[in-house]
Amino acid sequence: DGGITQSPKYLFRKEGQNVTLSCEQNLNHDAMYWYRQDPGQGLRLIYYSQIVNDFQKGDIAEGYSVSREKKESFPLTVTSAQKNPTAFYLCATGVKDNSPLHFGNGTRLTVT
Amino acid sequence: EDQVTQSPEALRLQEGESSSLNCSYTVSGLRGLFWYRQDPGKGPEFLFTLYSAGEEKEKERLKATLTKKESFLHITAPKPEDSATYLCAVPRGGNKLTFGTGTQLKVEL
Numbered sequence: 001d002g003g004i005t006q007s008p009k010y011l012f013r014k015e016g017q018n019v020t021l022s023c024e025q026n027l028n029h030d031a032m033y034w035y036r037q038d039p040g041q042g043l044r045l046i047y048y049s050q051i052v053n054d055f056q057k058g059d060i061a062e063g064y065s066v067s068r069e070k071k072e073s074f075p076l077t078v079t080s081a082q083k084n085p086t087a088f089y090l091c092a093t094g095v096k097d098n099s100p101l102h103f104g105n106g107t108r109l110t111v112t
Numbered sequence: 113e114d115q116v117t118q119s120p121e122a123l124r125l126q127e128g129e130s131s132s133l134n135c136s137y138t139v140s141g142l143r144g145l146f147w148y149r150q151d152p153g154k155g156p157e158f159l160f161t162l163y164s165a166g167e168e169k170e171k172e173r174l175k176a177t178l179t180k181k182e183s184f185l186h187i188t189a190p191k192p193e194d195s196a197t198y199l200c201a202v203p204r205g206g207n208k209l210t211f212g213t214g215t216q217l218k219v220e221l
Contacts (some may be wrong), residue, residue, distance in 0.1 A: 004155075031207050042116065042211035043156075043199075050207075058208070090155050094207040098143040101209060103155030 003027065004104035006091050011109045013085075021076045021107045023091035031094040032074035033101060036060065036087045043090065049074055078109065085111045114139045114204050118212035125219050128189045133215045135200035136182040145183050146209070147176050148199040156199055190219045 004025045013019045023032065031050045035043040045058030049068040063082025068074055078085045088108050092101040115138045125131055137145065144163045148156035160169040162178040169176045173194060175186045185198055197216045201209040 006155075033207075040213060042213045043201075043209075045208055048208065092155075097205065097207050098203045099207065100146045100148075100158045100161055101207065102158065103148075105155045106153070108153070 006104035029093035033092040116212040
């Protein structure tokens with residue numbers, strides 16, 4: 001089945017630790033995105049990549065890092081510099097400008 | 113700066129009670145508007161794309177419409193399985209989307 005796989009579904013970490021969230025897609029889409037969702041707020045863009053080996057900061061990139069070494073994969077690292085890391089993280093893919101994005105089922109990260 | 117506002121924040125309906133959700137937007141040159149459905153603990157699921165004022169799209173009990181300032185998601189004779197959060201979003205170049213905060217719909221028997 002074609003789709004976007006995010007893992008793990010739930011992740012728990014202690015404050016001060018870096019953590020990496022996985023996103024894999026087999027849709028053959030060029031563009032990949034990371035969004036963060038918090039209660040009462042719209043989805044906010046963290047990072048995006050439109051081609052392998054290239055990525056750009058979104059609206060809230062501070063405290064996060066990404067890599068895009070393969071078309072299929074776009075992992076997100078939440079570093080200890082992120083002040084409020086507890087959130088629901090969503091990975092998405094896109095085909096072309098002004099077309100809808102396709103989302104994975106998210107990773108819920110809890111940092112205590 | 114592009115803005116998307118959804119109302120109401122929450123809506124409770126009885127099964128069969130039709131209603132509408134609103135998405136108003138302020139963008140410099142509309143390139144489309146998307147509706148998504150999101151179930152608890154899941155990612156948003158794409159429903160509709162609307163590109164120009166006057167356009168309408170339908171899927172089962174849902175119908176989306178678009179004017180120059182806002183979009184409506186009309187729900188006709190809803191069922192409990194229509195309960196979800198409905199999100200709208202507008203593109204702002206490079207496939208980046210600006211999302212509204214959503215309307216949480218609960219349909220009761």
